Amino acid sequence: MRRLRCVWLCALGVLSVGQAAPPAVADDWPPTVVTHLATDHPWVALTFDACEAGERVRLDQGITAFLLAHQIPFTVFMGGRFARDNQDAVRELAKSPLVSIQNHSWSHPRDMRLLSDEAVRIEVSRAQTLLTEMTGKPPSMFRFPGGHADQRTVDLVRGMGLEVVHWRWPEGDPDPRIEAEALVSQTLERTRAGDILIFHINGRGWHTLEALPRLIEGLSARGFEWVLLDPTRF
Numbered sequence: 001m002r003r004l005r006c007v008w009l010c011a012l013g014v015l016s017v018g019q020a021a022p023p024a025v026a027d028d029w030p031p032t033v034v035t036h037l038a039t040d041h042p043w044v045a046l047t048f049d050a051c052e053a054g055e056r057v058r059l060d061q062g063i064t065a066f067l068l069a070h071q072i073p074f075t076v077f078m079g080g081r082f083a084r085d086n087q088d089a090v091r092e093l094a095k096s097p098l099v100s101i102q103n104h105s106w107s108h109p110r111d112m113r114l115l116s117d118e119a120v121r122i123e124v125s126r127a128q129t130l131l132t133e134m135t136g137k138p139p140s141m142f143r144f145p146g147g148h149a150d151q152r153t154v155d156l157v158r159g160m161g162l163e164v165v166h167w168r169w170p171e172g173d174p175d176p177r178i179e180a181e182a183l184v185s186q187t188l189e190r191t192r193a194g195d196i197l198i199f200h201i202n203g204r205g206w207h208t209l210e211a212l213p214r215l216i217e218g219l220s221a222r223g224f225e226w227v228l229l230d231p232t233r234f
């Protein structure tokens, strides 16, 4: 019953998009989806999703302030609606050379595999237009909401000139039951050279800010270096 209610409410965009369904895993995707950097260097890319479907959400400025203060570069996959509703904060964030803002669809559909070709293109191009105007830099990368993508949708997005960038394993930080301690320990245990870490920066990364200082300190102490996502590294 609880699951049915979630499916229904999530379809209406009533519940947080992050709670709608578990994120997809690398086995689900065609090989053209980037899941890690092509490198033996101990590079790690810190990425966040800024998702907004129905309910208006805010940029987590606790996270941005912490990372900027510690000179940690990070990439944000941002929805068009999210950018529209956080204009001042996003324009300010985009000025930093430590930050890259990339495309995460316009309205964060639960599953873009269910959309027509034309609807997929509109989701991508509408966000692309606004993000380009707001940041001054056209995004070169796209991340599917929830990671739900197949050969057709990936080919459509790549045909628009965007690399599709996901992750090797999800942190799961939209689940409030995953405490900061678990986020830190699973990250220190699982991270390998070239990994793309994914968290949420829309207020739905419940314990993310609490985990970040120990997580960053721990990986840095193990010799990992933080890099911005860049298609030359794929």
Ligand SMILES: [Zn+2]
Residues within 6 Å of the ligand: 017, 049, 050, 051, 104, 108, 144, 145, 146
């Ligand atoms: Zn998302």
